Amino acid sequence: MTSSMLKATIKKASQGFRLDPDQALHLYEKADLLTLGRLAHTARFRHNPHPVATYAVDRNINYTNICESGCAFCAFYREKEDTEAYVMDRDTLNGKCDETLELGGTQILYQGGLNPDLDLRWHEQQVAFMKSKGLHVHGYSPPEIVFMAREEGLSIHDVIQRLKKAGLGSIPGGGAEILVDRVRQKISPNKASTSQWIEVMQSAHDLGLKTTATMMFGHVETLKERILHLSAIRELQDKTGGFTAFIPWPYQPGKNTLSGKAAGGTTYLRTLAISRIFLDNVPHVQSSWVTQGHHIGQIALHFGADDMGSTMIEENVVASAGVRNAMNQAEIIRLIETAGFKAVQRDTLYRPVGTVAKAAP
Amino acid sequence: MTKWSPILKQKSKATVHGLRLKTDLMKLLKSISKFLPDVVLDRITDPAIQAVGEKLISHERLTPEDGLACFNTKDLIGLGQIASAVKQSRYGDKAFFISNHHLNYTNVCENKCRFCAFHRAPGSKDAYTYSPEEAARKIAQSPVADLREIHIVGGCHPHLDLDYYTDLLETLIRAKPSLKLKAFTAVEIDHIATKAGISSLDCLKRLKDAGLSAMPGGGAEVFSERVREALFPRKIPADRWLEIHGEAHSLDIGTNATLLFGHMETIEERVLHLFRLREQQDLTEGFKAFIALPFHPENTPLAHLPGPTGVDILKTIATARLILDNIPHIKAYWVMLGLKLTQTALHFGADDLEGTIVKERIAHQAGAATAPGLTRNRLVEMIQEAGLLPEQRDTFHRPIQES
Numbered sequence: 001m002t003s004s005m006l007k008a009t010i011k012k013a014s015q016g017f018r019l020d021p022d023q024a025l026h027l028y029e030k031a032d033l034l035t036l037g038r039l040a041h042t043a044r045f046r047h048n049p050h051p052v053a054t055y056a057v058d059r060n061i062n063y064t065n066i067c068e069s070g071c072a073f074c075a076f077y078r079e080k081e082d083t084e085a086y087v088m089d090r091d092t093l094n095g096k097c098d099e100t101l102e103l104g105g106t107q108i109l110y111q112g113g114l115n116p117d118l119d120l121r122w123h124e125q126q127v128a129f130m131k132s133k134g135l136h137v138h139g140y141s142p143p144e145i146v147f148m149a150r151e152e153g154l155s156i157h158d159v160i161q162r163l164k165k166a167g168l169g170s171i172p173g174g175g176a177e178i179l180v181d182r183v184r185q186k187i188s189p190n191k192a193s194t195s196q197w198i199e200v201m202q203s204a205h206d207l208g209l210k211t212t213a214t215m216m217f218g219h220v221e222t223l224k225e226r227i228l229h230l231s232a233i234r235e236l237q238d239k240t241g242g243f244t245a246f247i248p249w250p251y252q253p254g255k256n257t258l259s260g261k262a263a264g265g266t267t268y269l270r271t272l273a274i275s276r277i278f279l280d281n282v283p284h285v286q287s288s289w290v291t292q293g294h295h296i297g298q299i300a301l302h303f304g305a306d307d308m309g310s311t312m313i314e315e316n317v318v319a320s321a322g323v324r325n326a327m328n329q330a331e332i333i334r335l336i337e338t339a340g341f342k343a344v345q346r347d348t349l350y351r352p353v354g355t356v357a358k359a360a361p
Numbered sequence: 362m363t364k365w366s367p368i369l370k371q372k373s374k375a376t377v378h379g380l381r382l383k384t385d386l387m388k389l390l391k392s393i394s395k396f397l398p399d400v401v402l403d404r405i406t407d408p409a410i411q412a413v414g415e416k417l418i419s420h421e422r423l424t425p426e427d428g429l430a431c432f433n434t435k436d437l438i439g440l441g442q443i444a445s446a447v448k449q450s451r452y453g454d455k456a457f458f459i460s461n462h463h464l465n466y467t468n469v470c471e472n473k474c475r476f477c478a479f480h481r482a483p484g485s486k487d488a489y490t491y492s493p494e495e496a497a498r499k500i501a502q503s504p505v506a507d508l509r510e511i512h513i514v515g516g517c518h519p520h521l522d523l524d525y526y527t528d529l530l531e532t533l534i535r536a537k538p539s540l541k542l543k544a545f546t547a548v549e550i551d552h553i554a555t556k557a558g559i560s561s562l563d564c565l566k567r568l569k570d571a572g573l574s575a576m577p578g579g580g581a582e583v584f585s586e587r588v589r590e591a592l593f594p595r596k597i598p599a600d601r602w603l604e605i606h607g608e609a610h611s612l613d614i615g616t617n618a619t620l621l622f623g624h625m626e627t628i629e630e631r632v633l634h635l636f637r638l639r640e641q642q643d644l645t646e647g648f649k650a651f652i653a654l655p656f657h658p659e660n661t662p663l664a665h666l667p668g669p670t671g672v673d674i675l676k677t678i679a680t681a682r683l684i685l686d687n688i689p690h691i692k693a694y695w696v697m698l699g700l701k702l703t704q705t706a707l708h709f710g711a712d713d714l715e716g717t718i719v720k721e722r723i724a725h726q727a728g729a730a731t732a733p734g735l736t737r738n739r740l741v742e743m744i745q746e747a748g749l750l751p752e753q754r755d756t757f758h759r760p761i762q763e764s
Binding site: 007014032033034035037038041042051263264265266267268269292293294295296297298299301302303331334335338339340 | 400401404435437438439441442445667670671672673674675698699700701702703704705708743746747748
């Protein structure tokens with residue numbers, strides 16, 4: 001490829017035209033960091049024209065750490081016999097919900113391991129309980145739903161329908177990792193395949209549930225495979241329009257079996273930027289302060305992100321891989337405002353939550 | 362609007378048009394238009410930043426008002442693009458580092474600055490002072506295979522005399538003659554000279570004879586009497602700090618300069634600080650590098666402050682690159698920035714990331730979350746991942762020929 005082709009691609013992107021995967025790959029490989037940042041920031045304002053950056057106050061609840069998936073990059077899962085293995089009981093769940101409400105939280109990010117002892121009935125009861133407390137349940141990433149369908153002998157569609165009926169409000173986009181089966185075979189062979197992940201999201205969208213999408217990069221995949229991942233998301237979004245946000249984050253090596261190094265700050269910002277540029281049909285892109293820390297987490301707001309994610313009152317999964325970044329609401333607001341934006345608290349569906357919700361008795 | 366000191370304005374004018382100017386401006390203000398094409402300049406969204414870019418393209422020096430515009434802009438990318446163009450016009454895609462070892466010979470200090478978590482009172486339980494022999498042993502055990510420089514900084518110890526310092530330098534050089542010693546901030550020089558009852562110029566001469574090759578830039582903090590009174594009243598004021606660096610320059614001792622930011626200083630005070638450095642450099646031309654040091658609050662009396670944000674740190678580095686048109690190198694000090702931000706800063710005007718360091722103590726006492734040192738390989742990897750070309754340098758910023 002020549003530099004004139006790069007120039008043409010930059011021009012095309014800056015005018016807001018859709019890039020095909022080859023062009024995106026070329027841009028991702030060749031453009032300098034700040035050119036990508038400029039294009040991504042421009043795209044960000046195309047989707048979110050106001051100088052506002054949003055955040056959510058939520059609690060991440062991991063209902064069990066027993067998981068039969070055994071992914072190579074994960075430091076969170078335990079065998080059932082392990083002394084640290086747990087399944088969260090109702091009292092603990094209740095306490096965590098109350099704390100979330102006290103801190104002005106609106107949602108629970110509810111995820112856990114693939115635990116064969118927990119049936120769909122149990123899940124329905126837990127979801128209904130959280131919903132009855134007035135909390136939005138953003139729960140069950142696609143691998144969990146695929147697992148339940150298999151255990152119960154139901155279709156993916158029927159599992160989602162039942163959870164929705166019990167009170168599930170939306171589905172998080174975790175477990176996507178890289179949506180290329182060559183990569184999945186290497187890092188998470190026991191987890192939902194690319195087509196199953198897509199099927200969960202498509203079914204959820206068809207049933208009227210909004211979802212997010214993620215990408216965990218920086219392990220065994222190629223740059224081209226990252227772009228293929230983005231293509232899979234964009235293609236489904238063209239059909240359904242059900243993704244609210246995209247969240248790329250780098251694999252965190254630590255206490256897991258897949259070794260290697262974490263992608264650096266510039267790789268993260270470049271990947272965030274190309275995601276914003278390429279995903280011209282996904283409204284929001286989140287910064288991952290949990291993996292990047294406060295500095296890069298904030299700078300991300302100038303490289304395509306329009307949302308700081310959430311305060312994550314609890315984040316067990318990343319913390320167990322050795323990364324610990326704490327954040328409270330005051331700090332998230334300070335970071336947004338000193339980056340030059342107005343901070344607005346939002347709910348899972350990106351509607352502003354403000355003084356009204358907090359003032360309510 | 363800010364009240365700029367009339368002295369500053371007068372001096373700025375004098376240095377641009379006057380005869381005392383040592384700096385060859387036309388040589389320094391290299392053409393950046395190649396690195397800042399119209400297509401980039403046109404997309405900068407802040408007109409004030411665009412104007413800064415146009416000024417630099419036409420070889421104009423920035424004013425304090427331009428500096429303020431840089432800090433106040435919401436177009437972080439635009440500011441970075443201009444700073445990066447200046448960096449590229451000088452060094453292309455290179456990023457420099459050195460194989461060095463930090464040695465803090467004592468943590469005993471009578472200055473008790475409020476932003477510091479390193480100092481200890483004499484006789485306190487974890488106070489320490491190395492003898493010259495101990496210091497030499499530490500360096501002999503350094504894990505850095507191709508060690509080139511020792512960076513030597515310590516507290517203002519009430520009982521050490523000039524002989525200790527000359528002995529320290531001589532012992533280190535004797536142990537490994539190929540090493541270059543970058544030693545003692547202006548604050549220590551003032552302290553050593555005062556205790557010895559000699560002038561700082563004579564003190565510098567004595568230390569140079571003993572093996573001093575260069576001086577680090579610490580102790581400048583913020584050139585503001587208001588901040589000094591509040592945070593470091595016992596430390597030398599700005600004029601004295603600059604005077605000592607000027608004296609070092611007159612003896613051909615290259616020095617660095619710093620700014621400790623993100624505590625209680627205003628943006629105006631930061632800009633003023635940068636302009637005072639630029640003026641000094643116009644006169645004496647011995648500053649080799651500038652380092653913006655983000656304040657780390659942990660374990661200091663200012664622990665309630667949050668410390669500067671990532672955006673603020675990038676803006677400070679980029680603005681320094683633009684204002685300090687006569688200081689060749691801008692460092693991204695990885696110890697205080699963290700590795701992710703350091704990589705990013707190399708795209709916001711910085712060209713150097715200090716070195717292997719081995720065992721950093723001062724920032725780590727104040728809660729820096731980085732490793733105490735990095736291997737040469739890790740530094741190289743980090744630079745390459747950022748899309749840049751690693752280049753090892755010596756104390757005098759000359760490239761090292763790879764064997």
